[in-house]
Structures are given as structure tokens and as C-alpha cells.
Amino acid sequence: MAASGLSAEVDVGQVVLPGDVLLLPAAPNADGERLRLGPSSAPRGRLLCGPGLRRCAAGLLVTKCGLLRHRPPAGAGTGGGAYWVDSQQKRYVPVKGDPIIGIVTAKAGDIFKVDVGGSEQASLSYLAFEGATKRNRPNVQVGDLVYGQFIVANKDMEPEMVCIDSSGRANGMGIIGHEGLLFKVSLGLIRKLLAPNCEIIQELGQLYPFEIVLGMNGRIWDPREVISTPQDWIHQQSGLLHLFVALSPNLGTGAFL
């Protein structure tokens, strides 16, 4: 349903609600009731309609509430830019191609059942590891953490994940260990930490030597568990926490709640 009585242009960065229809600049024939997308040149090439948006007859239909984001087209003529809705949520919904951290919960014949934080457990075949053959099975136990990506993830089927890429190489995916600390955070924080210009991670990296694995399902893994003294751990963890809090104005309020 079109928002009645609103004849405003929605600039990128404003709140949109589900049900809003966003008109594309190339379609000027519209009533004043509907919202228009911000001023941008007529899209040449493909326009990417990201999460939170759906294609509809008139333009783009918003399906999640949040802030509207836009990325202008990079380069000349390649693609037409992207629009998406930046929303906050803690519950992960499996999406194809997302790298995630999963916990192996069961071994069932040729596949492992992996808990990824979604509504269903994902299945991971034992052949989906680098260098795995029928004779050379990977050494995966129940309770291990695996870093992989989805190859099948839709609402009709059980999600399937693999720990290799399309050419058969691991590229850092696979078993990442069964020790360490696993944190559960909101999905928005992960995206902010993985953004290309994230300062927090860079500054932390200059202070401490550490390793971290971020999964798009809201899980962060830190391999350090064996710590020399409890004081060290508390000092380091509280140091990290203080840094988070200190840098939180850049993240925006409530980003990691």
C-alpha cells in the first residue's frame, strides 16, 4: 500500500518502512503519494536490489524497516549501483554465498549437521573439504567449529554449506578449531566490522596480536583460550571492551547490542 499523504523524496540514509514503494528515477510517471528515490542519474546497466528490497511493478518495494543505503555505480558502465536497507537483527537467515561459522552437532553417514544459528541446521558433506576423498575423510568431530559458505540457502530447502570454493581450494575455510571463545553478536555489528573502512579492527590490530574469525551469522571466534594468567585475560578482554565503547560513537548507538 502506498503511503498516503506523503509526497516527499526519500534521500538515501533515511528510515523506510515495509510497504513503501520506491520509484526509480527512470520512471517519472507516478502519483505524488509515492516516495521517490534520491536524485541520481538514470540507471545504466543493472541495478542491484539488495536485502530488504523487492522488485515490484512500479519500482522497489521495501520489506524491512531500516535505513536506506545506496552505493553509486563503480567505474564506467559496470553495474548500476545498489540500493539496500540497513536493518538490525540478531536472528540469522541463511543466504547463499555468506561465509559463516558453524558448530558441528551430529554426524549422519556422509554428512555433518551444522548449527548455523538459523531455523534449520545446515548439512555439510564430508567431501566438501579441501583434499577430501572417499578414502581420505576429514577429521571432523562433534563440537568442532567450521568456517564455510552456503551453496544452497532458500526458504524451501535445507541449507547446505561447503568449506571449499568453486575451484576446490579451501581459502581459509574448513575446521577452525574446537577451542577458543565464540561470541554471539548482532548481524549489524558483523557487517560494520567487516566494512572496508572499519577503524576498530585496524586499531585493535595495532595494539594487540590476535586472530579473529567473523561469521555473517553473528558469530565471532577468538582462538585464544589458553592464557598465561587470569589477569592477562581480564586485562585484554576489558581492554577490547573499552576500545569498543570508546569507538562506539563512530558505529552509531546500539550497534552492538
Added chain:
Amino acid sequence: MAMAGEGKPRLSKNLLRMKFMQRGLDSETKKQLEEEEKKIISEEHWYLDLPELKEKESFIIEERSFMPCEDLLYGRMSFKGFNPEIEKLMIQMNSRYKKEEIEADDKMEADVSDEEMARRYESLVGTIGKKFLKKRDRHELQDEDEDENSNLRPSNVKKMFLKPQD
């Protein structure tokens, strides 16, 4: 071989369609053959006798993942040498991702120049080619090289089996 003088023996279409014959073809030829086969509509194939409906060309792609929208970095990170393999991987994955946008063709510095390469290849082809010649041809080649001053034997006379006269 007796057949060598006739020209390439023509193989039947069914033979060409067999799997072992198709392994040597290029992918292009394979695609062409497949397309030709699909075009042949036999009596058993049912098809709709309707005018072709053109799909409305849409330039909007729906994408459910955040990765292409926000250009997210690689998920495994290591700092200050905690895990050197991961640090190497970080550089590799992040630069590969950025390289997909920018297609830069950088020429690697060649150790050997192109001209020298061509010269070497010229002589190489001859040398390797001699290896695969039949004994008779090799013999003729040798004679041609040796008899520079004397007349060359007519080389088009092939020695064939002469039936003994009764």
C-alpha cells in the same frame, strides 16, 4: 600407408557423435554440434505452436546477500603475526576481491625477449619435427642435406611392392 594418398577418410555422422570422438574437439565445435542436434525436432518432440513471447527485460537484480552491496572484507583476520598464514590469506582475498572490479593487465617482465623466443622456436620445431618423421623420410632428408653438389634423386618415386614375375 596406402590410405595416405587418398585424403582424409570420411567418417559417418554416428561415429562422430560417439563420446570418444568428441573428446578431441574444441569446446566451440562441441557447442555447435549440440545446438544442431537440439534444432532437429523429431516427430516425437512436442512443441507449442505459439509466437515467441519476449521476456520483459529487467535491469534490476534481486540480491539477498549483503556481501556485494557493502563490499565486505574477508572474514578471517589476523594481526601482528599471530597467524602468518591467515595474514597472507587476508592480502590475497582482499586484493582479489578488489581486482574483480579493476581489470588491470600488467605485463610481466620477460626474461627472454620475444625475438629470441621466436628464433629458438623456429629451430626447435625443425628438430622435434625430425624426430617424428618416418624412417624413409628421414633417410631422404639426410640425402638432401648431404648431396649439395651432386644432382638430387627424384624423390617422388615411392618404393612399392613389386610382384615377382613368373
